[in-house]
Amino acid sequence: MSSTAVGLGVAALLLAVPAVAQEVTIPTRSPRTGAIIFRGGGYQPRIDTEKALEGKTPYKDTFGDASLLLIELEFQRFFYQGIGTAGLGLSAGYAEKYANALLEDGTQAADKAALKVLPLQLNGFYKFDYAAFKWGVPLVPYAKLGLVYSPWWMTKGSATEVVEGSKASGGKWGYAATAGVSFLLDVLEPRFARDFDSDLGVNHSYLFAEYTYAEVNNFGGKGLNLGSRRWMFGLALDY
């Protein structure tokens, strides 16, 4: 073997080493299939807007102007990823509010009265994240339209209320439209975001604020109106 051949071999090896190193250090993105979302906010059901109440305000009389604290968890699955992302989401939440029950004369009783709601929602959504991923704009506007079902129950003391033979529990159907904007946290710590993806499979994380217009009264039927107009805030993780 000539010395020229050996020299060529060594040169080829030296060239190959950086190539190998480069292959190892290039970050890889895991596939993005869905998202998990945690959110919370004030929820004030529009009970007092029911026409049959003729302007009376049982919710306000019991709870004042206070809202329920609503906590929700949502799972999304992406079915389209191109110019933005679209898919379906399912969410479940829980909200409750306590206050003193009232005596006939309007003064506070020792018993606690409570309203508890468990909103479930199936929605379709679209989020315009093309600009975020393509041009680095960290804001992602989005919208959702969903079918809502809200089991509810009212308690006094430790038991569900019963008035005139009717038990204070049930469920209401309705719909909700939501618009919001997310802030892509990846831009603050890109390296951490990459590690989050490679270690846990979380592609992107966002903080968001959204406004929901919900009509939950059996689509205009009589009875309790659990619809609301509310702001919610939370954290979303794409995986």
Add this chain to the structure above:
Amino acid sequence: MRLSLAALLLFASTAVAQTTGTAVTFTTTSTTSGTTVLTPKADCATPVRFSWSRTGNLCTGGSLFLFVSRSSCGSEPGLTDLKLATITDTTASGTVSFTVQDALALLATPTTCATQTSEISFNLCASAKTFASVYDASCSSSFSSVGSPAFVVKFDPAPPSKPSIGKVIARDSALSVQVDGAETKSTVVVEVTALTTADGGSLPDEDAGVDAGEVVDAGEVLDAGEVLDAGSVAPEPVGPTLSFRKAAGEGNVVADGLINGVTYRVQAKIIDEAGNGSDLSDAVEGTPVKSNGLFDAYVDAGGQERGGCAATGGGIAGGAVLAALGIWLSNRRKVS
């Protein structure tokens, strides 16, 4: 040489096996707190039963003593100990029983169920003479305790102190009663007795500390001092006495299922861990009152929601939604 050593070792191990001492295991069906059997005054003359079983051997000519003692178990039973059984053969199991009354009678200063006023404990013992040595099956002169676990029978003749009622809070169809003076691990019992009828009937006796038929406002707290006057004639009850109980330290006792507008006499007592009951507290009165929750207010205001059947249908629908969520998630895991 090696053969001799092996033979010696085999011989020695056989000798050790022969001198394995006896060991007794006790069990009981009595109510225990750990290994302590609590006996209230009322059960002073009631037998406490233990089963026993044993393993191992007695030394040659030795006996196994089962007895009850105030002192430690590693000796032969003395004059102040209550002997339960003496085993000299190979009997492997049996039962023994005794009453606290019998044990009290053998104390250095004998007492009875009536005169023993302070708490006293007795150890359940099993003892036997030890082997002379590991190679010698004859008995040594010393005893050792061979029973386990170390059961203690604790006689607690002292009833708890009379409790007091700190507050009676009127609630809708219920009274919430705060009982003071309960010791830990005891049970608080609240007894309520109707003194008026639902239609506002009057009390037989108007001299009670709280006026007959007086309706206590919801949230109003009756001080513990507001009790029926001593010496006054207690009003006659018009209904049965209802009893409600709760472990001490778990908050107020809630007497529920009562009738709004009816005045009830409320008394409390404490039952300690052993089962001794205190005297009833001084009586306090309370009257449940109707209060309105959100649904009351809503219906009163003319709201048309009535819940009921819609809840059932909705529950099915909600369950279906959640099932769909589960199936979807399961499918997602398979894909990933």
